[in-house]
Amino acid sequence: MKDGIDTRRRRLLAGAMGVAALGMRPVQAAQPVLFGTTPVFLDEQAQFLKTWQNWLESRLGSAVRFVQRASYREIMELLLAGRLDVAWVCGYPYVRHRRQLDLVAVPSYLGEPLYRSYLITPAEDSRTRSFSDLRDRVFAYSDPDSNSGWLVPQAEIKRLGYDPGRFFRKAFFTWSHRKVIEACAAGLAQGGSVDGYIWDTLARQHPELTRATRVVWRSQTYGFPPIVAAPGISGTRVMALREALIGMRHDSAGQRLLAQLNLDGFVAGSASLFDGIEQNWRYLEN
Amino acid sequence: MFKDLSYRIKTPIALVLVILVATASVSALLVWRGYEDARQSFITQASSLGRALSRTLRPAILHDDTWQAYETLRSPLEREEGPGRDFVLLDKRNLVFAASDPRRFPVQERFNSLPDDFVSRQGGNSHEERVFEDAGDNFIYVLTPVLAEDGVELGHLVQRYDTGLLKPRFAAVAQGMLLASMPALLLLVPLGWLAGKRLAEPLSHLAECLRRVGRESPETIQCEFPGGRDEVSQLAHRFHDMLEELRTKQSLEKHLAQSDRLAALGRLSAGIAHEVNNPLGGMLNAISNHRRAGEVDPRTEKTLSLIERGLTQIRSTVSALLVEARLESRALSPADIEDVRTLIAADAQAKTLSLVWSNNLSEPLPLPSAQVRQILLNLLLNAVHAAPAGGQISLSVEPHAHELALRVDNDGPAIPARRREHLFEPFFGEGEGHGLGLWVTYQLVQQLNGKIEVDSQPGHTRFTVTLPLDENNHVE
Numbered sequence: 001m002k003d004g005i006d007t008r009r010r011r012l013l014a015g016a017m018g019v020a021a022l023g024m025r026p027v028q029a030a031q032p033v034l035f036g037t038t039p040v041f042l043d044e045q046a047q048f049l050k051t052w053q054n055w056l057e058s059r060l061g062s063a064v065r066f067v068q069r070a071s072y073r074e075i076m077e078l079l080l081a082g083r084l085d086v087a088w089v090c091g092y093p094y095v096r097h098r099r100q101l102d103l104v105a106v107p108s109y110l111g112e113p114l115y116r117s118y119l120i121t122p123a124e125d126s127r128t129r130s131f132s133d134l135r136d137r138v139f140a141y142s143d144p145d146s147n148s149g150w151l152v153p154q155a156e157i158k159r160l161g162y163d164p165g166r167f168f169r170k171a172f173f174t175w176s177h178r179k180v181i182e183a184c185a186a187g188l189a190q191g192g193s194v195d196g197y198i199w200d201t202l203a204r205q206h207p208e209l210t211r212a213t214r215v216v217w218r219s220q221t222y223g224f225p226p227i228v229a230a231p232g233i234s235g236t237r238v239m240a241l242r243e244a245l246i247g248m249r250h251d252s253a254g255q256r257l258l259a260q261l262n263l264d265g266f267v268a269g270s271a272s273l274f275d276g277i278e279q280n281w282r283y284l285e286n
Numbered sequence: 287m288f289k290d291l292s293y294r295i296k297t298p299i300a301l302v303l304v305i306l307v308a309t310a311s312v313s314a315l316l317v318w319r320g321y322e323d324a325r326q327s328f329i330t331q332a333s334s335l336g337r338a339l340s341r342t343l344r345p346a347i348l349h350d351d352t353w354q355a356y357e358t359l360r361s362p363l364e365r366e367e368g369p370g371r372d373f374v375l376l377d378k379r380n381l382v383f384a385a386s387d388p389r390r391f392p393v394q395e396r397f398n399s400l401p402d403d404f405v406s407r408q409g410g411n412s413h414e415e416r417v418f419e420d421a422g423d424n425f426i427y428v429l430t431p432v433l434a435e436d437g438v439e440l441g442h443l444v445q446r447y448d449t450g451l452l453k454p455r456f457a458a459v460a461q462g463m464l465l466a467s468m469p470a471l472l473l474l475v476p477l478g479w480l481a482g483k484r485l486a487e488p489l490s491h492l493a494e495c496l497r498r499v500g501r502e503s504p505e506t507i508q509c510e511f512p513g514g515r516d517e518v519s520q521l522a523h524r525f526h527d528m529l530e531e532l533r534t535k536q537s538l539e540k541h542l543a544q545s546d547r548l549a550a551l552g553r554l555s556a557g558i559a560h561e562v563n564n565p566l567g568g569m570l571n572a573i574s575n576h577r578r579a580g581e582v583d584p585r586t587e588k589t590l591s592l593i594e595r596g597l598t599q600i601r602s603t604v605s606a607l608l609v610e611a612r613l614e615s616r617a618l619s620p621a622d623i624e625d626v627r628t629l630i631a632a633d634a635q636a637k638t639l640s641l642v643w644s645n646n647l648s649e650p651l652p653l654p655s656a657q658v659r660q661i662l663l664n665l666l667l668n669a670v671h672a673a674p675a676g677g678q679i680s681l682s683v684e685p686h687a688h689e690l691a692l693r694v695d696n697d698g699p700a701i702p703a704r705r706r707e708h709l710f711e712p713f714f715g716e717g718e719g720h721g722l723g724l725w726v727t728y729q730l731v732q733q734l735n736g737k738i739e740v741d742s743q744p745g746h747t748r749f750t751v752t753l754p755l756d757e758n759n760h761v762e
Contacts, residue, residue, distance in 0.1 A: 138394055172351060175353070
């Protein structure tokens with residue numbers, strides 16, 4: 001609870017500073033906004049990122065640079081070290097570093113800032129109903145810092161009464177949700193945990209890929225991977241970014257970008273959205 | 287069946303067959319060689335790909351990163367997608383670590399396509415790639431070890447190729463060979479055929495000629511053979527000799543038969559002539575005695591004259607048949623020849639014939655002039671008779687060291703073959719003359735030990751008489 005109050009206070013402060021900063025745009029323009037992305041969304045589409053960058057730059061009046069790394073961990077390390085201004089990360093690392101990070105905005109998916117984790121198998125597997133059917137099989141996780149692709153299945157397996165570390169015959173990371181789907185589609189893994197939003201979006205954009213997989217189980221909802229600000233980022237910047245992101249849905253260019261992201265828009269969100277993730281984390285820690 | 291065929295067919299077929307078989311076997315050999323080369327280069331390519339992949343796979347297997355291994359194993363397939371190529375990474379226990387087609391080779395399953403002892407063979411060369419081919423299952427396996435920095439074996443990369451992948455290469459090589467050998471065949475086959483025909487031609491020609499022997503008379507068989515000393519030429523040579531001998535023998539036989547016949551005829555006619563001459567002389571004597579004896583009334587005289595004329599005609603015919611050789615005669619002089627010319631001139635002129643006269647006799651020869659004159663006269667009269675109106679006849683008298691050659695030519699039609707058989711026989715004429723001219727000529731030539739020959743073709747007929755100049759011809 002202490003965290004919640006802290007964040008709220010910080011956000012108020014940041015808001016005040018943001019208002020003040022509106023008059024200081026030229027100074028800000030000198031420093032580009034470094035925006036880290038992770039595979040919580042389909043961040044491998046360069047054309048989309050370019051368009052989004054242009055849109056954000058026109059809104060913020062300052063340069064924006066997207067920064068991509070191979071894993072969630074690298075982006076988190078850069079963010080915590082202040083080498084990035086903001087980053088779109090998973091709820092799980094956000095929860096773990098909640099004290100240091102500011103919540104900028106949370107994407108809204110299907111009307112809520114929530115998403116689920118899916119358990120998928122190759123399409124030809126019609127037998128599997130839950131994790132317990134996948135015991136001693138080969139399993140694909142997306143990233144050890146992912147909520148939907150690691151934390152949720154780990155907690156589920158533990159809840160079923162197994163040791164998550166020894167449950168599968170073999171488990172491996174693909175370092176991206178999309179590749180978890182590919183691994184299952186190819187039959188490399190007999191099961192995989194994947195971000196439900198990514199699976200749904202790919203089902204619309206690349207149905208041939210998701211058609212080779214079958215969703216076996218859907219988790220409860222968790223807070224959607226948020227956009228968070230690095231420690232020590234000026235409140236005005238956070239404020240400006242939040243305004244811009246939330247404003248995307250009121251702008252035709254922004255709407256087009258959101259349509260590409262398969263999102264409704266961005267909302268301010270609250271830290272409590274991620275309590276479910278925290279509970280799983282704590283559950284596994286014990 | 288093949289035995290019955292002519293060499294004219296057999297030899298070209300054999301040559302063409304040899305060419306075809308040779309071309310086919312050389313092509314097959316080259317195709318096989320090309321296929322082997324293609325296969326070898328295929329394996330070399332696979333081996334170098336295996337080495338490159340195994341280096342890339344090292345961190346994946348070291349960090350237990352199945353996904354990275356999978357992406358690496360997929361990378362060669364992304365460039366050219368196609369069935370028949372599989373890449374499998376095995377861990378130390380020979381379990382599948384990752385595979386380009388995980389459905390065929392599921393992760394963590396045993397890899398059963400290769401014999402275990404082949405994969406985990408220990409020895410000096412276990413750090414090198416190995417190729418395994420099982421004739422039974424149509425796959426080529428290329429095994430490359432994945433080594434850590436220090437050379438410790440972390441696992442194995444197995445590349446499995448369907449041998450069907452080599453088929454297009456094989457087809458390409460075979461097609462190339464076919465394209466190359468076709469023009470060669472197009473050139474060689476007709477050449478072989480021609481060569482075979484040329485080789486067999488003299489042989490079959492010889493066989494053809496041989497077949498004609500016995501069916502046709504040797505004179506009409508005319509066979510030309512190219513010169514040379516090979517077996518066929520030798521055969522042809524022998525055949526020619528044989529044919530020549532046959533011809534000589536036949537003409538000799540014919541000549542012999544003819545002279546036998548003529549000799550018999552001579553004897554017969556001489557016998558008859560003597561038998562007729564004796565009573566004839568008596569009868570003629572009786573008539574002359576009767577006239578001398580006294581008055582003969584006109585009626586009897588008429589009868590006697592009739593009988594006398596008939597008997598005289600009989601005597602002249604018989605004496606002509608008898609060919610009186612023992613006529614007293616002097617040596618033949620050039621003037622005798624000229625006399626004959628005078629005698630013939632009137633007849634020749636009547637038919638407006640041109641007369642070509644070549645008398646090379648310059649001094650008397652020891653030959654009886656009467657007989658020679660008779661011979662020349664007979665032959666020339668025949669020539670005048672045979673030559674067409676306005677035609678030409680010629681005489682050539684040529685003395686040689688031991689003989690005299692007389693040649694009489696005319697440009698009349700050829701003597702019919704039927705007539706030639708019996709040319710010198712008496713009374714064989716076709717109505718003209720009494721048919722004794724050539725008979726008498728022949729008898730005279732025989733008595734002088736000479737030879738008479740005739741060569742008759744349409745437009746040119748020649749009689750050649752050769753008379754030896756020896757003591758047997760009694761000349762006073």
